[in-house]
Amino acid sequence: MKKRIVSAAIMLMIITSAAFAGEIxxxxxxxxxxxxxxxxxxxxxxxxxxxxxxxxxxxxxxFVMYAVYNEDGSLAGAYRNLVSSQLPIGLxxxxxxxxxxxxxxDLYEFSNNDGAGYNVSIESAGQIIIMxxxxxxxxxxxxxxKK
Amino acid sequence: MKKLLLILxxxxxxxxxxxxxxxxxxxxxxxxxxxTDFSTANDVKWVTIEGQDLYQVTFKYNNExxxxxxxxxGELLSTARYIVKEALxxxxxxxxxxxxxxxxxxxxxxxxxxxxxxYFVTLESEKSSVVVNAKPSGNISVYKKLAKPVFEKQ
Numbered sequence: 450m451k452k453r454i455v456s457a458a459i460m461l462m463i464i465t466s467a468a469f470a471g472e473i474x475x476x477x478x479x480x481x482x483x484x485x486x487x488x489x490x491x492x493x494x495x496x497x498x499x500x501x502x503x504x505x506x507x508x509x510x511x512f513v514m515y516a517v518y519n520e521d522g523s524l525a526g527a528y529r530n531l532v533s534s535q536l537p538i539g540l541x542x543x544x545x546x547x548x549x550x551x552x553x554x555d556l557y558e559f560s561n562n563d564g565a566g567y568n569v570s571i572e573s574a575g576q577i578i579i580m581x582x583x584x585x586x587x588x589x590x591x592x593x594x595k596k
Numbered sequence: 597m598k599k600l601l602l603i604l605x606x607x608x609x610x611x612x613x614x615x616x617x618x619x620x621x622x623x624x625x626x627x628x629x630x631x632t633d634f635s636t637a638n639d640v641k642w643v644t645i646e647g648q649d650l651y652q653v654t655f656k657y658n659n660e661x662x663x664x665x666x667x668x669x670g671e672l673l674s675t676a677r678y679i680v681k682e683a684l685x686x687x688x689x690x691x692x693x694x695x696x697x698x699x700x701x702x703x704x705x706x707x708x709x710x711x712x713x714x715y716f717v718t719l720e721s722e723k724s725s726v727v728v729n730a731k732p733s734g735n736i737s738v739y740k741k742l743a744k745p746v747f748e749k750q
Contacts, residue, residue: 587711
């Protein structure tokens with residue numbers, strides 16, 4: 450019994466240190482420093498590395514968010530999913546008044562080198578519309594797809 | 597305090613605020629536009645803005661209090677509402693954390709005017725308060741500095 454408890458403790462240590470080492474390896478010090486400064490209240494942070502970019506998935510202010518960093522620690526982009534009531538008022542009313550026959554299938558906020566804004570995909574029985582807003586005031590149609 | 601800040605916020609737009617009265621009836625065009633823009637609004641109160649030929653309307657929409665300004669042609673010129681800090685755009689939050697990490701965020705007003713949305717954030721430290729104007733991109737400028745904290749200690 451005693452042997453089992455000791456083995457379990459060692460196993461736990463190995464797992465914990467491996468996870469810690471993995472995080473250090475995945476996100477370099479510059480990236481982690483920038484991240485901690487920019488997303489002070491982030492929790493449940495998980496890192497991935499893809500195509501030379503570091504992606505953090507985390508929770509902040511009750512949102513699941515994503516931040517993408519370059520090797521030098523500069524923020525390449527950040528994203529979070531939203532519900533329509535979290536949109537700026539102009540975007541909310543436009544969706545409600547002009548697209549009342551549609552339902553929202555995807556809505557997220559983005560911020561990257563191209564600027565900051567919102568993307569929405571809405572769908573009706575016969576059509577899908579993808580729209581973008583960079584002024585947080587009105588939507589611009591990006592694409593219309595017939596079903 | 598809240599009312600004062602809303603008025604201050606709206607007064608930063610292209611028109612200046614004079615005193616408001618409830619004397620003149622609101623034009624039909626304006627009423628029609630308002631009903632189209634905010635179809636589910638309730639607790640609607642209109643006032644005219646003296647010397648400006650503009651209408652200011654205060655109402656509730658999705659359980660939030662909003663102030664909007666219309667002209668007699670029915671054009672929506674400006675809106676303002678309080679929002680929770682969690683609703684600030686990502687880059688505004690990150691910039692505030694970087695630039696005002698030692699301050700406590702007290703209130704956020706979202707203002708839309710001239711086709712642009714910006715955020716007026718009141719921040720407070722031990723000795724002073726500051727109202728900053730933040731663009732959705734995270735560009736922040738000081739709107740007003742106040743010597744003393746605007747809110748009482750809790």
